[in-house]
Amino acid sequence: MSFYRTTHIILFLVISLGSCTTQDVCDEDSQSELVARFKTRHPESVTDTTISGLYLYGIRKGLPDSLLVDSLPVQQIMLPLDPHHDTSQFVMRAGSLADTLQIVHSREFYMISYTCGFATRFTIDTIHYNGRLIHEHEIINHTIDAELKLNEEHLWLYF
Amino acid sequence: MKNTSGYIFRSILLLGIILLFPYHGHAQDTLRTYGPRIGIDLARFAYIFAKPSEVGAAFSADMEIYENIYPVLELGYNSISEQTELFDYTSGGTFLRLGADYNLLPVTDRSLHHSITVGFRYGITAFSHHADQILITDDYWGNMVLESYGNNLTGHWLELVGGVKTEVLSNFFLGWSVRYKILITNHLDPLITPQLIPGYGRGTADRAFGFTYSMFYKIPLFKK
Numbered sequence: 353m354s355f356y357r358t359t360h361i362i363l364f365l366v367i368s369l370g371s372c373t374t375q376d377v378c379d380e381d382s383q384s385e386l387v388a389r390f391k392t393r394h395p396e397s398v399t400d401t402t403i404s405g406l407y408l409y410g411i412r413k414g415l416p417d418s419l420l421v422d423s424l425p426v427q428q429i430m431l432p433l434d435p436h437h438d439t440s441q442f443v444m445r446a447g448s449l450a451d452t453l454q455i456v457h458s459r460e461f462y463m464i465s466y467t468c469g470f471a472t473r474f475t476i477d478t479i480h481y482n483g484r485l486i487h488e489h490e491i492i493n494h495t496i497d498a499e500l501k502l503n504e505e506h507l508w509l510y511f
Numbered sequence: 512m513k514n515t516s517g518y519i520f521r522s523i524l525l526l527g528i529i530l531l532f533p534y535h536g537h538a539q540d541t542l543r544t545y546g547p548r549i550g551i552d553l554a555r556f557a558y559i560f561a562k563p564s565e566v567g568a569a570f571s572a573d574m575e576i577y578e579n580i581y582p583v584l585e586l587g588y589n590s591i592s593e594q595t596e597l598f599d600y601t602s603g604g605t606f607l608r609l610g611a612d613y614n615l616l617p618v619t620d621r622s623l624h625h626s627i628t629v630g631f632r633y634g635i636t637a638f639s640h641h642a643d644q645i646l647i648t649d650d651y652w653g654n655m656v657l658e659s660y661g662n663n664l665t666g667h668w669l670e671l672v673g674g675v676k677t678e679v680l681s682n683f684f685l686g687w688s689v690r691y692k693i694l695i696t697n698h699l700d701p702l703i704t705p706q707l708i709p710g711y712g713r714g715t716a717d718r719a720f721g722f723t724y725s726m727f728y729k730i731p732l733f734k735k
Binding site: 362382383410412415418420432434435436460461462463465466468469470471472 | 595597598600642645646647648649650651652653655657660675701702703704706715
């Protein structure tokens with residue numbers, strides 16, 4: 353068998369074996385959500401706390417209210433931040449007490465992957481509230497992106 | 512999911528190339544010819560059919576300057592243009608590879624110039640990439656469309672190359688090479704990883720495989 357045929361049959365086998373490629377499928381979320389855990393401060397410790405009957409919704413300009421939490425007992429909430437503005441506002445109501453949580457942040461977009469496209473990365477600047485429900489806060493992690501890790505949390509809210 | 516259509520297409524194309532260029536032995540000549548050899552990568556044209564969004568061309572030049580040692584220069588252009596539901600993307604630019612091949616095949620017949628080579632390349636590319644009509648989906652606050660983002664970039668990589676060249680007609684060669692590529696530049700763009708680094712491949716991978724199937728003509732300048 354000639355040198356030509358031998359070498360090209362080898363090439364044919366190499367290319368044939370190497371031609372099967374996997375196609376990417378997106379299995380990642382593109383929503384960036386802030387994880388806020390509820391806490392109670394004691395004289396010498398801080399413990400997790402549960403808020404019963406919590407209602408939560410975002411203040412969306414030009415869009416109807418849409419509940420994120422509907423009268424549930426919760427220890428933490430996940431807040432989708434507003435990619436259109438530098439402030440995200442949420443109303444929290446439990447019983448007769450209500451508070452408006454205002455999160456001031458910066459925004460930048462980034463590519464999650466070629467298949468999943470883009471998402472927004474937020475950096476928390478300041479937190480504001482009126483104090484009727486939330487007593488104090490602590491920022492644990494200023495950066496929020498779409499790649500939420502296990503047990504990741506960004507904000508502690510004290511009640 | 513396996514990309515079987517690409518596999519079938521490339522296999523048929525390769526068989527076609529082999530059948531189109533049957534080997535013809537030529538009369539032995541006791542003089543061995545030397546000169547620059549220029550080549551064009553035919554596999555680049557196959558990509559246009561297998562993946563129409565990606566176009567490119569690559570040319571090479573080499574010459575045996577010392578026994579079995581071939582310095583190599585490769586020049587090319589590569590671009591990709593794709594529209595997805597989430598964004599439109601383009602990337603393109605020229606690339607240059609410099610290196611050398613070493614022929615492992617012993618010369619038993621001075622009239623034959625077949626070679627089996629191993630070698631290396633240093634690759635560099637200057638390219639730009641752009642994303643337009645970027646859609647960020649948001650179920651709660653509403654979707655957002657960003658107009659465009661672009662960046663001019665430079666990429667560097669190394670290649671280990673193994674290949675074969677066969678002289679099918681006097682001074683005409685067909686040859687193929689397989690390449691293992693190692694990306695040196697890791698952080699090309701902080702926001703978008705290039706989908707295509709011209710001459711290298713996907714920017715999402717620090718290592719890549721490549722192959723060429725080329726046709727060459729050697730300008731027979733010297734005989735000895």
